[in-house]
Structure formats: C-alpha cells, structure tokens
Amino acid sequence: MQSHTGNTEHRAERRTWRHDGIAFGCDYNPEQWDPEVWPEDVRLMREAGVDLVAINIFGWSQINPRKGTFDFTALDAVMGLLAEAGIRVNLGTATASPPPWLSTLHPEILPVADDGTTRYPGGRQAWCPSSPVFRRYALALVEQVAERYGSHPNVELWHVSNELGCHNALCHCAESTASFRRWLEQRYGTIAELNRAWGTSFWSQRYDDWAEILTPMRNLSTRNPGQVLDFHRFSSDELLGYYRAEAEVIRARSAAPITTNFMVTAHIRNLDYFSWASEMDVVANDHYLDNRLADPTTELAFAADLTRGIAGGEPWILMETSTSAVNWQPHNIAKARGEMTRNAVQHIARGADGICFFQWRASAQGSEKFHSALLPHAGTDSDVWREVVDLGGLIGRLDEVTGTRVAADTAVLFSWDAWWATDADNRPSHAVEYLEQVHAAYAALRATGATIDVVHPGADLSGYKIVVVPALYSVTDEAAANLDAFVAAGGTTLVTFYSGIVDEYDRVRLGGYPGAFAELLGIRVQEFAPLGPDDEVRLASGARARLWSEHLALTTAEAVDTFVDGPAAGIPAVTRNAHGEGSAWYLATRPDAADYRSLVARIADEAGVTPPAGAGADLELVRRTGDGRSYLFAVNHGAEPVVVDGVGFDLVTSTTVDGDVTVPAFGIRIIREEAA
Structure with missing residues (x-):
C-alpha cells in the first residue's frame, strides 16, 4: 500500500524471516547489569527455552559514549555468549534514545509540542523525526553497527529503532514545519488545491504561499480539521521515511531481514501501519494487556487480528508483551497464574509465529523497574519463573504450527485515517470515539464465536461472508465502491452509525447521510440525534441502546427494528437492504452488549457464518x-x-x-x- 503522499517509492525486495519453529524470546539489556551476571543470564535463558533475544535496543550511549568514539567490547561479549548458547539475535540499531551528549551538542534535535514548548532529554525518544542533524548521527551509528555485525552468523533479524512514534510522532519544531510544507506541496501540487482540500474559505484561513502554513499548533479556538488530519498523515509518513533510511543502511551491509516493532494497541494511534506493512520483512507488534479497559482480553484478540490484517494474513511476531504487570497504567494489575500462558496462546492462535517479552531480567533501576519480566526481582524461586519455563516448553511443542494461517470468513474494516478524522476537535458527540465503536462491534462478533480478520477498507473482501463496518466516518470513493461490490456479489455487510460521512479530505458528502453508503444501505439520514451520556433508548425488539440516534428515512431498505422512545421515536433503528446478490444492514445506534451480540449473531447466521460449536466470549x-x-x-x-x-x-x-x-x-x- 502506498504512503499517504501517493509516492510509489522503490521498495527493496522483501526478505524472508526464518526461525526454527515458534520463536520464544525477549528483550535483553545487559548494559543494566554487571558483566559477571551475563553468563548466568544466558544459562537461565536456555533453561527457559528462550531462543531469540533482542539486544542493543537502547545501547547508543554504551557503544557510542561520546562524539566520534565507538566501543563494541561489551556488545561483542554478549553476542559471543548468545552465539555459544545457540540463542539467535534480533539486533537493535540502538537509535531509539539518543545519549545526553548528542542533545547537549545539538539541542535543535529536541521535539516541540503543539503548545510551542520544547521537550527535553531524561526519558526516551527525545528527538524530532524531521531533524537532519539527528538523522545524520543516527545513520552514522547504524552504519557502524551494521558494518560490524552485518555478516554475523547469529543475527537472525534486524530491529530498527524501537516503538517508533510512541512519544515523538507529532513534532512542531521549525524542521518539522518545513518538512510538513514539502509533504503538502508533494501531495497537493498547488496552494489552490490545498485551500480546496482544507476548506480554508472558512474563518478566513486561505493561504497564498506555502511559507504561510504551520503545523496545527494549539490555538485560541479549534484547529482546521483538514490540517490536523494531514498532519497525522505527514507524521506517519515522516517516521516511515526515517525507518526506510535506517533499513537502507542495513540492507547494504547485511542479508538478514529487517523490521521494527509496531504498537497495535488501544492507546497508540500515531502511525498508519497499513501504509508501513510492505516495508517490513516481517510484521512485528508490541502488545500489553490494558486493564484500563472494561474487557482487556477482547482488546488483545482485536489487536492480534488487526496485526494479522496488517501482515496480509501472513505469520507475524509478538515482539513485546509482559509476563505480569506493566508499570505505566494507573493500576498495574498482576496477571493471575496461567494468564500469561493464555495471553501468549491467544496471539499464536491468531497468527503469531513468535512470542517475545519485555524484558529478560526485571530492572533494578530506572523508569521500568516495576515492569514484570521473564526473570522477576524474586528470581527463579517464583511462580512467574515457573510459568515462564512451562511456557517455553509448550512453545517448543508448537513448532510444527509455524507457517500455518488463520482461517476466517468474517472481517471488520479498520482505518487509521477514519480514527484520526473521527476523533476531531468538533464533532456531533464527543461520547462517540472511533476505537471504542470498533471495539464494540468486534466484541459483539467475537461473542458469537466468529474468527475475525481486521482489514483495511481497500482490502480484497471476496473471501468473506460478512464484513462489519463500524463508524467508518471517513472513507474514499474507492473503498466505498469496494464494499458495494462485495455486497453486490453476494456478501453481507453491517454498517454502523457515523459511517460514510466525509471523504478523505474530511469534506462532508452532501445530500444526506450516510453519504458514501446511502445507496448501498437504501436509507437517507436527514439529521443526527446524538444522545446524552446518561441517556438510554428502547427499541421495538426490546433491545436497549445508548449514545446515538438519527432521523432516518427508508429509500429501498426495510425496517428491522425501530426506536420506541428518545428523539428518534418511531424511526427505524436497524435496517436491511437487498443489494445485488447480497444484503446491507445498517445500525443507527449503539446497542447494549447482549443486544449487539444478538443482532450480529442474527446477521452472521443469515450470511452462513457457522462458528465452531461452543465458541464465544469465554x-x-x-x-x-x-x-x-x-x-x-x-x-x-x-x-x-x-x-x-x-x-x-x-x-x-x-x-x-x-x-x-x-x-x-x-x-x-x-x-x-x-x-x-
């Protein structure tokens, strides 16, 4: 898939990642420990069954302690210990977090927030993705690492940076502003076209020169939504360009495959991983159980299914997860005995051919000292360690599963563009958030026992029986036509409220909602009627719903269920339209979980989806x-x-x-x- 610029840059030929069976691995940070501990670490890794170790992720200050000085003594020793033990290496480029000497010499590399203030060192990712100075130093480091280890027989995989864009994706410094202007000029060609795309006739925002354009800084009112949307796209592309630069240095010096760790999870939305996928030799993801959510297990399943969708259905790697509690949630809940194993198996069931943990040995100092690890603070005389050893044995018995693919006849459409556009400053209801609506639809499907692919709106849909489209607010003409063709050919779709409303420029599709899907669904919505945060409405079927209603009229569809009360009393809430050889359902509200599941089960049954007997939420x-x-x-x-x-x-x-x-x-x- 192309980047948002439409730029068809040359992509290097994809390399195949090969591991002997399902990988069982971890991040290892030996620089945090006395070298006398390293041999014991490696011995225990073998005892646990660990066979893939990510190292040098945060090694910049160790191997490059000052400008112009490189010292690989310690890293050589660790590489040697792992090789002797038969443990393969996922080698980091060490660029994730620059050392203090670099920002001291070049404070201009530091990122700037949307309020215009600089963000300083002392944590991680204190660098601007557009900074040519940072890139020059970082690529020089990558070159040194790749020259030294590019032909090392124990390097199985290269790990570019770490969690790119986790903290620094949206930078507003002068370099970022200049780069944003160049990106916009490449995307739109002329100022007139940009003005049209952003609707700058509103509030007298019309631009006359590229130099007048800023990043969407915090202001006294609300920001131009087209500008904000494009800034998200630019920021994703900018970091992808940075990834390409590192990968290019490595490819010139090593034949090993290259990847980086995505963050397909409930709280990170900065990068459009569909546009990144083709650059990865193997897709890798970091995922941590999020106990801030009402149903973290379902979110885990969703994230794994989305990661598989990003990978095009091919096997992928879980690059990081936790054995137990993390350290960054308000309440860091320890996993119950056996939960670590269930979580790992969930990922494998959904296509992962590698399960890796952050990290090997729990840190004694630093920001993550209370983050769980394979080897906890309590040592080997602990329940966590005993489960780790058992899990390693189980993964060893699953080697024969490697390379198989997940069989699914149900899909959910997902779009980062829609996420960015939906969660804008001004919208009909701030209670309606994109990811929450996607999770609700996915949970209803999962509760029926269905196996689900989570795919891009432009994906090939021909292999599915049912496609669910939750709150796809922003959609291109091509993606809308893709869904239309799927239904016309005999497929079944369920489209939920707040879908098809705007095009890719966040421009409202006139003539009545749901815009892009109105003909497919056989309905016309005159006006939204969002509900208050505590409001509940009843439907004629007895179902209860929240968040949303609307003044909907049928054109060719039939009413399946109707609002009994609320602002849309007497108006259809659920509709069904025959379209070509298939059926298009529309849901104009948010049912409670049980009612949502019942509706989805009915639609899936009509579509011929037959989940395995007994499958469901539990x-x-x-x-x-x-x-x-x-x-x-x-x-x-x-x-x-x-x-x-x-x-x-x-x-x-x-x-x-x-x-x-x-x-x-x-x-x-x-x-x-x-x-x-």
Whole structure:
C-alpha cells in the first residue's frame, strides 16, 4: 500500500524471516547489569527455552559514549555468549534514545509540542523525526553497527529503532514545519488545491504561499480539521521515511531481514501501519494487556487480528508483551497464574509465529523497574519463573504450527485515517470515539464465536461472508465502491452509525447521510440525534441502546427494528437492504452488549457464518491451517471447564484425543486435527 503522499517509492525486495519453529524470546539489556551476571543470564535463558533475544535496543550511549568514539567490547561479549548458547539475535540499531551528549551538542534535535514548548532529554525518544542533524548521527551509528555485525552468523533479524512514534510522532519544531510544507506541496501540487482540500474559505484561513502554513499548533479556538488530519498523515509518513533510511543502511551491509516493532494497541494511534506493512520483512507488534479497559482480553484478540490484517494474513511476531504487570497504567494489575500462558496462546492462535517479552531480567533501576519480566526481582524461586519455563516448553511443542494461517470468513474494516478524522476537535458527540465503536462491534462478533480478520477498507473482501463496518466516518470513493461490490456479489455487510460521512479530505458528502453508503444501505439520514451520556433508548425488539440516534428515512431498505422512545421515536433503528446478490444492514445506534451480540449473531447466521460449536466470549476456538495441517486452539477464559469436540493430538498434554476434549477453567488445549 502506498504512503499517504501517493509516492510509489522503490521498495527493496522483501526478505524472508526464518526461525526454527515458534520463536520464544525477549528483550535483553545487559548494559543494566554487571558483566559477571551475563553468563548466568544466558544459562537461565536456555533453561527457559528462550531462543531469540533482542539486544542493543537502547545501547547508543554504551557503544557510542561520546562524539566520534565507538566501543563494541561489551556488545561483542554478549553476542559471543548468545552465539555459544545457540540463542539467535534480533539486533537493535540502538537509535531509539539518543545519549545526553548528542542533545547537549545539538539541542535543535529536541521535539516541540503543539503548545510551542520544547521537550527535553531524561526519558526516551527525545528527538524530532524531521531533524537532519539527528538523522545524520543516527545513520552514522547504524552504519557502524551494521558494518560490524552485518555478516554475523547469529543475527537472525534486524530491529530498527524501537516503538517508533510512541512519544515523538507529532513534532512542531521549525524542521518539522518545513518538512510538513514539502509533504503538502508533494501531495497537493498547488496552494489552490490545498485551500480546496482544507476548506480554508472558512474563518478566513486561505493561504497564498506555502511559507504561510504551520503545523496545527494549539490555538485560541479549534484547529482546521483538514490540517490536523494531514498532519497525522505527514507524521506517519515522516517516521516511515526515517525507518526506510535506517533499513537502507542495513540492507547494504547485511542479508538478514529487517523490521521494527509496531504498537497495535488501544492507546497508540500515531502511525498508519497499513501504509508501513510492505516495508517490513516481517510484521512485528508490541502488545500489553490494558486493564484500563472494561474487557482487556477482547482488546488483545482485536489487536492480534488487526496485526494479522496488517501482515496480509501472513505469520507475524509478538515482539513485546509482559509476563505480569506493566508499570505505566494507573493500576498495574498482576496477571493471575496461567494468564500469561493464555495471553501468549491467544496471539499464536491468531497468527503469531513468535512470542517475545519485555524484558529478560526485571530492572533494578530506572523508569521500568516495576515492569514484570521473564526473570522477576524474586528470581527463579517464583511462580512467574515457573510459568515462564512451562511456557517455553509448550512453545517448543508448537513448532510444527509455524507457517500455518488463520482461517476466517468474517472481517471488520479498520482505518487509521477514519480514527484520526473521527476523533476531531468538533464533532456531533464527543461520547462517540472511533476505537471504542470498533471495539464494540468486534466484541459483539467475537461473542458469537466468529474468527475475525481486521482489514483495511481497500482490502480484497471476496473471501468473506460478512464484513462489519463500524463508524467508518471517513472513507474514499474507492473503498466505498469496494464494499458495494462485495455486497453486490453476494456478501453481507453491517454498517454502523457515523459511517460514510466525509471523504478523505474530511469534506462532508452532501445530500444526506450516510453519504458514501446511502445507496448501498437504501436509507437517507436527514439529521443526527446524538444522545446524552446518561441517556438510554428502547427499541421495538426490546433491545436497549445508548449514545446515538438519527432521523432516518427508508429509500429501498426495510425496517428491522425501530426506536420506541428518545428523539428518534418511531424511526427505524436497524435496517436491511437487498443489494445485488447480497444484503446491507445498517445500525443507527449503539446497542447494549447482549443486544449487539444478538443482532450480529442474527446477521452472521443469515450470511452462513457457522462458528465452531461452543465458541464465544469465554471460549475462543480458532483454527490455523496450511499444507494439509489443521490446529484447533481452544482458550478458556471462564471459571468452569468446558468440553469441545476434537479428534487428533493435543499438543498441550501430549495425548491423543477422540471426541470430547475438556478444556480446564482458565486453561488451553491445542489440537492437531486429523484429516476427515
């Protein structure tokens, strides 16, 4: 997929990542420990079954302690210890966090927030993505690392920077402003076209010269939404350009595959990973259970399914996760016994061919000293360590699963553009947030037992029976036509409220909502009627709903359910339209969870989606298949044992199964299925 500029830059030929089975790995930061500890670390890694270690992620100040000085003595020693132990290396470029000497010499590399204030060193990622000075020093470091280890036989994978854009994606300094102008000129060609795209006739914002354009700094009112949207696109592309620069240095010196760790998670939205995917030799993601959410387990499943969608259905790597508590949430909840294993298996079930943790040994100092690790502060005499060893053994038994793919006949459409555009300064209801609506639709589908691909609106939809489109506020003509063709060819779609409203420039599609999807859905909405934060409405079916209603009229659709009360009383709330050979459903409100699930189950049943018997919110049943192999993953999140149908060999218990298979409370089973 192209970047947002439409620039079809040459992409290097993709390299294949190969690992002997499912990788079981971790980040290792030996610079935090006395060298006398390193041999013991490596011995314990072998005991746990760790076979892939990410090192030199934050090593800049160690290997480049001052300008012009490079010292690889310590890194050479660690590389040697790992090689001797047969543990492969995911080698970082060390550029994630510049050392203090660099920002002291060049304070101009520091990022600037939208209030115009500089952000200073003392944490991490204290650099501007557009800074040519930073890039010059960083690429010089990458060149040194790649020259030294480019042909090292133990380097399995290159790890560019770390969590790019986690903290510094949106910079407003002078360099960023100049780069933003260049990006806009490449995108629009003329000032007149930019003025049209941004609607600058509003509030007398018309530009006459590129030099007049700033980044969307904080101001006294609200910002131009087109400008804000393009700044998000620019910022994603700018960091992608930085990734390419590092990767180019590595490719000239090493044949090993290259990646970086994405952050497909509930609280990071800065980068459009669909536009990044083709640059990765293998897609990798960091994910941590987010206990700030009402249903963190479902969010984990969603993030894994989205990561697989970004990877085009191919296997991917979980580059970071936690054994137990993290350190950055308001309440850092420790995982219950067995939860780490269930979480890891959830990711593998959804296509991960590698499970890696942050980090190997829990830090004694620094900002992450209370972040859990494979080797906790309590040492090896701990429940966490014992579960780590057990998990390593299980992953070793799953090696045969490598390379298989997840089978799904249901899809949810997801778009970073829609996320950025929806969560704008001014909108009909601030209670309606994009990701929350996506999560609600996904949770309803997951509760039916469906296996779900989360894909881009422009993806090939032909292999699905049902496609759910939650709150796709911003959509291109091409993506709208893609969904239309899917339904016309016999597919079923469910489109939810606040979809199809604007084009890619955040320009309202006139003539009545839902704009791009009005003909497909056979409806016309005259006006939104959002509900108050505490309001609830009833539907004729008995369902209850919140957040939203609207003044909807049928054109070719039929009413399936109707608002009984509220501002849209007597008006259809759920509609169905025959379109070509398929069906297009519309949902004009947000049902409560149980009612949402019932509606989705009805639609899925009509579409011929048949989830595995017993699958649902508490029992995940997911298949990975390929080359004549089939594996059924059963993950029980409930407090009671459940029985599933399985014939074959259970890789968890190493026993043959024939018929009823008991999955213990909070337990897992992974069955190599016999051919029918």
